[in-house]
Amino acid sequence: MASVPGARWYNAVWRWHFYAGLFCMPFVLWLAATGTIYLWKPQIEAWLERPYDTLAPAGPRARADAQVKAALAAVPGATLHKYQLPQSAGEAARVIVGKDGLETRVYVDPYQLRVLRTETESERPMRVISDLHGKFRAGSPGSYLVEIAACWTATMLLTGLYLWWPRRARGLGGVLYPRLRSGKRLFWRDLHAVAGIWVAVLALLLISTGLPWAKFWGSYFKEVRAVTGTLDGPQDWPTGSRSAMPGAHAGHGGMAMPHAAAPGADLDRVAAAVYPLGIAPPVLIAPPATIGAPWTVTSDAANRPLRTSITVDGGTGALTSRRDFAERHWLDRAVGYGIAAHEGALFGLANQLLGTLTALLLATLSVSGTVMWWRRRPEGLLGAPARLSRPRYGPVLIGAVLLLALAMPLFGATLSLVAVADRLMLPHCSGVRRWLGLAPIRA
Known part of the structure; x- marks a missing residue:
């Protein structure tokens, strides 16, 4: 057990980042691919419909x-x-x-x-892409699943920043660009960290601007607006199982x-x-x-x-x-600007290119994280990170988790379920704990 003050919190963050990453990576790749296609909707539809415009x-x-x-x-x-x-x-x-x-x-x-x-x-082709992107073409259950994945992706990004934020870095290598001549292990670590640092803010904006469409969060937001008296007529975006296409x-x-x-x-x-x-x-x-x-x-x-x-x-x-x-009400305008940016339509071609770059960096983050995990994991085990002893500050973590749970109720609900399972079930399942990396492996 680590004895350095704050090490317990650092270890917890690292493990949660690891588990969130394993859960989110397939979703991130899917959303990055379908989202990139949808970003280029104007050009794709213009090509598909050219026989009817000439x-x-x-x-x-x-x-x-x-x-x-x-x-x-x-x-x-x-x-x-x-x-x-x-x-x-x-x-x-x-x-x-x-x-x-x-x-x-x-x-x-x-x-x-x-x-x-x-x-x-x-x-219609782009309607299908939108439905695949937002709901896996599975209606409300698909929307819930995408929302949960988006919430945990935000958690993965924030915990990644918490872990990798440079404090004693010497130079910019491994911070703003990957070091290419330091071996494969350091290369993949740098690629993962650098991609995360470059993409974090853009990805968090992308996630937050996509939440108004989600079944649960969209309804939650609407209820909050009803309680606070900020509803201003019918909203200009759909939530739930209806299509999110314009x-x-x-x-x-x-x-x-x-x-x-x-x-x-x-x-x-x-x-x-x-x-x-x-x-x-x-x-x-x-x-x-x-x-x-x-x-x-x-x-x-x-x-x-x-x-x-x-x-x-x-x-x-x-x-x-x-x-x-x-x-329109300022909240409707804020969401409108966010949705337009999310869809790559707010500032033209530059918006589309920026969205595509964000998707590529998210894919890089997922692929590099998977490679790091696969190269390091012990055979037959999930291979969670080993317990280390570098200090971090617990109150920051607690406050961030509470804020995230309040802002994203599905994250709070799923986090509570996992925490209950961790507290009540895992202590009685030594084999599962060993496989997850929550207990030391004995020779």
């Missing part, structure tokens, strides 16, 4: 109402949910219709009123609202009223839930600070309300 105009463009009728004919029994306002002459109309709880995107040639393609919204909430705050039969001339009047406003695309027009109520027009721009939501009287084309991003 149509040759053939005569006058049909009215929006006629385009919707062609789309509805392709999905018998469906109703109009959203009409995407075209932005160029060669762009096919995108009409989203709903039937039996499913939404279908219909691509319509606006000149010949031919249906070019139908696609289930939930099966567009899932447009029109009715993410709710599966009924839609009235759309009077033909109303849609054309709304479209004509919206065009001159210069709303950031894509612009989605949704019919009212009841005949006579205003139509809802929303910008679904990936860069959320550019978003606007307005309502238009379908009978007259008059704007009845408008709310820009700057008018």
